Amino acid sequence: MEEENQQQPTEFFLSGQAFGHSSDVRSICELYDGKIASCSRDGTTRIWAYNEDLHSWEEEAILLGHEETASAMGVRAVYYLENDNKKFLVSAGDDKNLLVWDLDTDITMPSITYVGHTDHITCLSSTVDGVLISGSGDNTVRIWRENETVCLSGHEAPVWGVIGLSDGNIVSCSGDRTIRIWNGSECVNVLTGHDDAVRSLTDVKGVGFLSSSNDGTLKLWTYDGTCISTLIGHESFVYSVAVLPSGEFVSASEDGTVRVWSGNECINVLAHPQGVWCVSSKKNGDILSACQDGVVRIWTRDMERIASDDALEMYAVEIANRETPEAQTGGSIGDLNLNQLAGPEALLKPGTTDGETLMVRESEGAFVYHWEASSRQWKKLGSLENAIEQKDYDLSFDVEIGEGGRTKKLGYNRGENPYVAAQRFIDENEVPQNFLETIAQFVIKNVPEDMKKLPQQEIIQVKKSNSKFYPQQKPALFDNIKSLPAIHKKIISINNDIEEHKLEDAELISLSSIVSKIAETTKYHVSEFYKPEYDLLQSMLLWPKEHIFPAIDLFRILSLHPRAARDLSTPEILNNILDVGLKSDNLPPTFLLTYRLISNLFQFEMVRPKLALFEEKILDSIVDNFENMGETHKTAMASVLLNASIMYLQTKNDSTQCLAAISETLLVDSGNDTKLRLLVALGTLVYDSPNALELASDLGIISTLEGIESDDNRIKQCAADIIALTK
Numbered sequence: 001m002e003e004e005n006q007q008q009p010t011e012f013f014l015s016g017q018a019f020g021h022s023s024d025v026r027s028i029c030e031l032y033d034g035k036i037a038s039c040s041r042d043g044t045t046r047i048w049a050y051n052e053d054l055h056s057w058e059e060e061a062i063l064l065g066h067e068e069t070a071s072a073m074g075v076r077a078v079y080y081l082e083n084d085n086k087k088f089l090v091s092a093g094d095d096k097n098l099l100v101w102d103l104d105t106d107i108t109m110p111s112i113t114y115v116g117h118t119d120h121i122t123c124l125s126s127t128v129d130g131v132l133i134s135g136s137g138d139n140t141v142r143i144w145r146e147n148e149t150v151c152l153s154g155h156e157a158p159v160w161g162v163i164g165l166s167d168g169n170i171v172s173c174s175g176d177r178t179i180r181i182w183n184g185s186e187c188v189n190v191l192t193g194h195d196d197a198v199r200s201l202t203d204v205k206g207v208g209f210l211s212s213s214n215d216g217t218l219k220l221w222t223y224d225g226t227c228i229s230t231l232i233g234h235e236s237f238v239y240s241v242a243v244l245p246s247g248e249f250v251s252a253s254e255d256g257t258v259r260v261w262s263g264n265e266c267i268n269v270l271a272h273p274q275g276v277w278c279v280s281s282k283k284n285g286d287i288l289s290a291c292q293d294g295v296v297r298i299w300t301r302d303m304e305r306i307a308s309d310d311a312l313e314m315y316a317v318e319i320a321n322r323e324t325p326e327a328q329t330g331g332s333i334g335d336l337n338l339n340q341l342a343g344p345e346a347l348l349k350p351g352t353t354d355g356e357t358l359m360v361r362e363s364e365g366a367f368v369y370h371w372e373a374s375s376r377q378w379k380k381l382g383s384l385e386n387a388i389e390q391k392d393y394d395l396s397f398d399v400e401i402g403e404g405g406r407t408k409k410l411g412y413n414r415g416e417n418p419y420v421a422a423q424r425f426i427d428e429n430e431v432p433q434n435f436l437e438t439i440a441q442f443v444i445k446n447v448p449e450d451m452k453k454l455p456q457q458e459i460i461q462v463k464k465s466n467s468k469f470y471p472q473q474k475p476a477l478f479d480n481i482k483s484l485p486a487i488h489k490k491i492i493s494i495n496n497d498i499e500e501h502k503l504e505d506a507e508l509i510s511l512s513s514i515v516s517k518i519a520e521t522t523k524y525h526v527s528e529f530y531k532p533e534y535d536l537l538q539s540m541l542l543w544p545k546e547h548i549f550p551a552i553d554l555f556r557i558l559s560l561h562p563r564a565a566r567d568l569s570t571p572e573i574l575n576n577i578l579d580v581g582l583k584s585d586n587l588p589p590t591f592l593l594t595y596r597l598i599s600n601l602f603q604f605e606m607v608r609p610k611l612a613l614f615e616e617k618i619l620d621s622i623v624d625n626f627e628n629m630g631e632t633h634k635t636a637m638a639s640v641l642l643n644a645s646i647m648y649l650q651t652k653n654d655s656t657q658c659l660a661a662i663s664e665t666l667l668v669d670s671g672n673d674t675k676l677r678l679l680v681a682l683g684t685l686v687y688d689s690p691n692a693l694e695l696a697s698d699l700g701i702i703s704t705l706e707g708i709e710s711d712d713n714r715i716k717q718c719a720a721d722i723i724a725l726t727k
Contacts, residue, residue: 011285012260012268013306014315016058018048018296018569022531025290027077027124030282031103035060035147037089038296039075041432044093045101048296055308057298062530065110067095078126081132090132092121116142116149119158123200125584127164136157141172141182149165154180154187161201161208167223171209173198179211181225186494189225199694200240202249210249212238218251218261225664233259233266240278252276256288258299270299271319286315339447345572355701397446399425399439412444414451417653418443419609423571436571441608467721469676469714471649472685475603476639479594481519481557490550494543501542510536518557529564533574541580545587552581560601569601569610578614582621588633591625595636602643605650612647619661626664631671638665638677645684648692654690655685663699672712679705679718687723692726 020026023041031037036048036057045063049054075093082088088111096117120136126132132144141152141162157175164170170182177200179191196214204210208222218231218241232336237256244250244335245581252273260268274292278280281287286631289300307315324393351358358378372379410425412418422439425431438459491511495503503511517527537558540551540666555577558564568574579665581594598618601607611618620635627639641662648655662682670678696702705719 015300024292028290041074135162251280556597642681645681
């Protein structure tokens with residue numbers, strides 16, 4: 001046995017990865033039977049189990065229950081708890097609630113919901129006798145007993161970590177740079193050894209506890225609060241610490257590494273593609289890490305559990321290609337070297353004149369303060385980076401991103417699509433894409449009504465038309481689902497004939513389930529589709545171009561489902577579909593079905609602003625392909641333009657690109673149905689918009705209408721009605 005132990009490697013290797021979260025993973029823990037629980041900023045908690053046959057970690061359950069707030073919807077902490085031989089998983093996050101999931105029963109709903117915190121919950125643990133405890137952005141710790149909650153107050157900033165010690169005390173740490181030891185509800189000691197926010201704690205049995213901090217260090221403390229060692233090695237914030245069964249320490253950092261410590265020495269560095277929020281240990285000695293790239297990773301010393309050579313090589317390439325993150329407290333902004341700015345201690349010195357400004361380097365970045373003589377205080381104006389980089393917008397808002405109240409400026413121009421403003425903010429600040437809806441709703445809520453529309457200038461006196469053709473209010477749809485069985489059959493047939501990206505048996509079963517849900521139109525108000533199902537459908541877009549049209553047609557029918565339309569319009573999925581469906585070398589059926597899919601998405605108001613993000617890509621495709629397409633295709637393209645005009649009629653947003661596309665397509669020979677749809681689209685756009693009507697004249701559209709010839713009286717009448725608007 002001794003010989004075997006001597007051969008056991010000290011170095012950890014990648015054992016496995018669990019994919020499924022759509023945003024960064026915030027917390028992770030081991031459950032029973034080796035299972036894992038993780039939670040994410042994507043609003044979900046997930047349970048993973050190892051599949052021996054597939055040699056991979058598979059998603060066993062997705063727990064949904066936390067509510068989306070005005071600013072976020074993330075789940076920040078998970079914790080496994082066993083009481084009276086019962087197994088529970090606790091999750092908590094931005095909605096301020098603790099959800100308790102009974103793992104011995106049905107976990108579709110939480111068995112208990114604890115309410116009491118007034119801000120987001122950051123951490124979970126339990127006392128030595130198994131009582132749940134939590135820490136929050138409201139600066140408090142709470143002890144949760146069955147019928148009561150005890151609040152521990154004293155911290156002056158958010159509580160980032162809390163644990164129950166082996167000696168019966170509770171320890172908490174905070175952004176106020178302190179650690180507090182509690183006996184019952186009484187604070188018996190305040191520790192001030194760290195130089196920045198203290199982020200995490202873990203119990204070290206027989207010794208005391210370990211802490212980590214934004215100052216980049218770990219500190220080992222005795223139970224009475226004496227610091228006996230400091231561990232130095234990380235290059236940025238240290239978010240999480242844990243103790244392995246071997247007694248070694250393990251830590252996770254913003255610097256993109258997990259480090260293993262023996263005593264004061266770092267003996268192993270585990271590189272990650274991005275920063276690591278949380279680290280935990282398994283009973284078998286493996287390490288769990290929760291990364292900002294949305295992936296759960298498992299690390300092992302056991303040679304039997306190390307990942308395959310191919311997996312290790314692929315991961316090594318991923319790490320080699322990563323961009324090394326800059327240290328949060330270093331770098332520069334513009335021509336300013338942040339390290340040369342004054343630190344927070346400068347705020348202790350009073351200003352000399354009212355309005356005096358001061359640039360200060362803090363742990364979360366550089367900030368601008370001004371001296372308010374009336375209150376004799378330095379008041380924070382905002383981020384120095386924002387002050388330097390801010391562009392001219394009609395309105396701007398401070399939006400909190402990251403931890404610790406860090407804000408960025410969100411700019412908005414009069415009449416702008418809120419989703420466009422939100423997407424620009426995401427792109428400029430590298431915010432996870434799944435926050436688009438939350439940020440857009442923030443804009444919608446906070447922009448005054450008079451700023452949501454472009455100013456109406458009296459360029460041309462518009463006379464209201466009595467035309468029976470416009471304004472059109474009902475989108476043109478392609479809602480025939482009778483072909484669904486044939487589409488399903490065609491997909492199976494193609495799958496039997498291809499070699500690459502072939503759907504496996506389990507995926508074919510899932511596909512049948514998707515088709516069944518689509519077919520049950522009477523249940524659209526209750527049915528849902530989930531990420532693995534969307535991933536499966538998107539995998540068919542990787543098929544050869546001559547075989548993807550039934551997949552696009554399935555998306556076309558799926559877009560008739562309200563919740564599915566909402567999900568399909570997320571930038572990641574919609575961009576993927578459009579990239580494939582609008583390729584210039586596509587076969588005609590693929591183009592046709594893609595335009596029909598786009599038309600269908602316009603029927604839902606919640607989806608239309610998201611479609612506007614892809615306006616240029618869609619309209620360019622229509623203009624480039626219209627002349628060379630058959631009549632059926634032209635009708636589908638005209639339907640897209642018609643439905644887009646309905647959107648612009650309602651939003652009063654800039655319709656220049658849509659008008660230009662209509663101008664181009666009206667010049668092309670087309671059938672009566674197509675021509676009429678284009679004219680109705682034009683009439684809808686210019687009907688109540690002097691600006692659009694003037695632009696139509698400038699583009700020569702009105703002149704085109706005056707010379708229009710047709711044997712269809714509908715076309716002649718609609719054209720005459722539009723011309724009459726200019727009289």
